[in-house]
Amino acid sequence: MPATQPIVALVVRQNTAGVEEPVARIVEFLRGAGYRVVFEEDTAAHLAAHPVLAGIEAMSVADIGSSAKAAVVVGGDGTMIGIARQLAKYDIPLVGINQGRLGFITDIPMENMLPALGEVLQGRARAEERSLLEARVMRGGEQIFCSVAVNDVVVARGTGAGMVELKLIVDGEFMYNQRSDGLIISTPTGSTAYALSAGGPLLHPTLQGIVLVPIAPHALSNRPIVLPDTSEIVIELVAGRDISVNFDMQTFTSLQLGDRIVISRSPDTIIFLHPHDWSYYHTLREKLHWNEYPNNEGKLK
Numbered sequence: 001m002p003a004t005q006p007i008v009a010l011v012v013r014q015n016t017a018g019v020e021e022p023v024a025r026i027v028e029f030l031r032g033a034g035y036r037v038v039f040e041e042d043t044a045a046h047l048a049a050h051p052v053l054a055g056i057e058a059m060s061v062a063d064i065g066s067s068a069k070a071a072v073v074v075g076g077d078g079t080m081i082g083i084a085r086q087l088a089k090y091d092i093p094l095v096g097i098n099q100g101r102l103g104f105i106t107d108i109p110m111e112n113m114l115p116a117l118g119e120v121l122q123g124r125a126r127a128e129e130r131s132l133l134e135a136r137v138m139r140g141g142e143q144i145f146c147s148v149a150v151n152d153v154v155v156a157r158g159t160g161a162g163m164v165e166l167k168l169i170v171d172g173e174f175m176y177n178q179r180s181d182g183l184i185i186s187t188p189t190g191s192t193a194y195a196l197s198a199g200g201p202l203l204h205p206t207l208q209g210i211v212l213v214p215i216a217p218h219a220l221s222n223r224p225i226v227l228p229d230t231s232e233i234v235i236e237l238v239a240g241r242d243i244s245v246n247f248d249m250q251t252f253t254s255l256q257l258g259d260r261i262v263i264s265r266s267p268d269t270i271i272f273l274h275p276h277d278w279s280y281y282h283t284l285r286e287k288l289h290w291n292e293y294p295n296n297e298g299k300l301k
Helices: 020-032 041-047 061-067 077-090 110-121 280-287
Strands: 007-012 036-040 068-075 094-098 125-139 142-149 152-157 164-170 173-180 182-186 209-215 225-228 233-239 243-247 251-254 260-275
Touching: 007 020, 007 041, 007 061, 007 077, 020 036, 020 068, 020 110, 036 041, 036 061, 061 068, 061 077, 068 077, 068 110, 077 094, 077 142, 077 260, 094 110, 110 125, 110 260, 125 152, 125 243, 142 243, 142 251, 152 164, 152 260, 164 182, 173 182, 173 209, 182 233
Parallel strands: 007 036, 007 068, 068 094, 094 260
Antiparallel strands: 125 142, 125 260, 152 182, 152 243, 164 173, 164 233, 182 209, 209 225, 233 260, 243 251
């Protein structure tokens, strides 16, 4: 009886012109390497009209999580974050092929995707574990919403609304009341996203920390702060209007005064698989356009 083929799932960014050709090459490559290729359901629906890709089996996220060896994500960081949030509880490793513009976590370039993909799936990979945040919205002592975030949880005012006032409590201890346009609560992964744009620090992804970054604070003394990721952070809405909380800019819920957002590290984590020569610092140099690059001898030019 032949051995069961290991399953590799493909997740592809939707509404991307010309994506069918590289996806077809990936499918052919994976099948040639002995893998059973499946599409995540939304990907299958999006690519169903393409003659080469139309017959590929579709799987739900739950089925992928329970049966696949890995998930290969073709797109940008937003696509990766979207599927990572869904697959985190299944401990399935993720491989990112970058068809976006920035690509901090979808790190394999399209022009090198097949050799890099083969290397990773053959075990010559660098595995990297990333943390997530979990947040619960409490109203009148009852939980009304709960979600996870790969990058950040953001509490912010709506367009045209004035400042919000937030009360922060960390591990049961009052920290401060803050008047601002909002607050970013970020993982180390998210420190290169919205938190960086708002003036937050870069956190190496292996650090066990949570960074709080005020958005346009009224008091200039309200600075970013990094807390242990064992902390429980409670944010209470004191004043303001048209306030919402979002998770990775993908899931939103509206808030009322008196609501509390309880944030802590999620028990789930994400595993990214990188090529063996991947470097976090090279990614920062490339994506942030740092202007000094080492030559082959490791000396500054």
